[in-house]
Amino acid sequence: MRQLISSGAPWEDIVGYSRAVRVGNIIEVAGTTAVENGEVVGKDDAYAQSVCIFQKIARALEEAGASMQNVVRTRMYVTNIERDWEGIGKAHGEFLKTVKPASTMVEVQKLMTPEMLVEIEVTAILQ
Secondary structure, three states, X not given: OEEEEOOOOOHHHHHOOXXXXXXXXXXXXXXXXXXXOOEEOOOOOHHHHHHHHHHHHHHHHHHOOOOHHHEEEEEEEEOOHHHHHHHHXXXXXXXXXXXXXXXXXXXXXXXXXOOOOEEEEEEEEOO
């Protein structure tokens, strides 16, 4: 069975993607940015953006019947890793410190808009 979780963003239908997809006991959460009501949250603040992103991810996981405790993998795409890794890492630790998923943080040239500093995706597995 395939369960699609939507964020309600209009571009999901335009581009053809879901915020998250659950197939069996596996949940994949798409790359998530700190956009709420069409506006980037925490401009110039990678920590604030990361907190917003993890909150959005937690909501998607909950809708799929999971929680942050089920996360086994995180991938973080950062536009300036030297400047922002600590704030992003701090937020990651606040949400996943005891879970300790396999994790990747890489620098990318840019995201959808210059105000976006980080994009995060996760994989969760229900046991």
